[in-house]
Amino acid sequence: RERERERSAQEVLRDCGMDYLLEALETMPVTEAAMCWGTLGTVRPFVNFRPERDARALAAAMTNKDVNTLVRILTNRTNAQRQQVAQVYRSLTNQELVPGLKKVLSGGVQAVLLGLMMTPPVFDAHQLRNAMEGLGTDEQTLAEILCTRSPEQLQLITATYREEFQRSLEEDVRSETSQGFRDLLLALLQKQRENIAGGIEYPLIQRDAKALVESVKPKSKPSPEPWIRTLTHRDADHLNRVFDCFQSLAGRSVEETVQAAFSGDLRLGLLILGEALCVCD
Numbered sequence: 652r653e654r655e656r657e658r659s660a661q662e663v664l665r666d667c668g669m670d671y672l673l674e675a676l677e678t679m680p681v682t683e684a685a686m687c688w689g690t691l692g693t694v695r696p697f698v699n700f701r702p703e704r705d706a707r708a709l710a711a712a713m714t715n716k717d718v719n720t721l722v723r724i725l726t727n728r729t730n731a732q733r734q735q736v737a738q739v740y741r742s743l744t745n746q747e748l749v750p751g752l753k754k755v756l757s758g759g760v761q762a763v764l765l766g767l768m769m770t771p772p773v774f775d776a777h778q779l780r781n782a783m784e785g786l787g788t789d790e791q792t793l794a795e796i797l798c799t800r801s802p803e804q805l806q807l808i809t810a811t812y813r814e815e816f817q818r819s820l821e822e823d824v825r826s827e828t829s830q831g832f833r834d835l836l837l838a839l840l841q842k843q844r845e846n847i848a849g850g851i852e853y854p855l856i857q858r859d860a861k862a863l864v865e866s867v868k869p870k871s872k873p874s875p876e877p878w879i880r881t882l883t884h885r886d887a888d889h890l891n892r893v894f895d896c897f898q899s900l901a902g903r904s905v906e907e908t909v910q911a912a913f914s915g916d917l918r919l920g921l922l923i924l925g926e927a928l929c930v931c932d
Contacts, residue, residue: 832916
């Protein structure tokens, strides 16, 4: 998710005509190992990290309204390192870092850096709320977050959402989404693994694959229930075997089948979920 925020940062800064600030984002070091929230994070911890030095530099930068320094430091630290800097800043100044940033910054740069200062679950909770409040619903954002987080992460996001907004995430999803897509998202928020983790259950693999094939028979209305149940109640290893078995039985891939059989938000959610599960493998 942190990499998604970096892409958002670049887009906002470019839209604001602040190309000179993109250098700090475009030169961020990366590594192959997952280092942060979710499964696709690639931000490398800053070498020779000194939170007290960073905190003092940020304090001086805010006094001098030195936006370049704020961007350089905050975009070149992992989320965990930024949280350490915020704690040290609080100890040194008896003030919170985020309110100070709000006073100094404005517009797109403010939105980017304040987003980077959120912990991953808080950032996700705010993105979900933004996707559902007001007129219309941003189904893409809902799917990208809820379909790519682990059950443990979803539990934390749900609790954070209630803490931040005094609202139930499940109830908001229920009221702001349409049937099919709503059933998928609620199943993800409530999901319980039913296969044995670490084991290869060949009979269950066959049953799951056959149920998916049966649900999309030609000349019959596709049934989303088996897809929702299977994709939200099995772990990634099991599902990748189910997908292989499905392709052998159906003669086409899961992605091709979902594209042809379903439409709208449900198709979007199933495709994102399927892709995330394959990546987890």
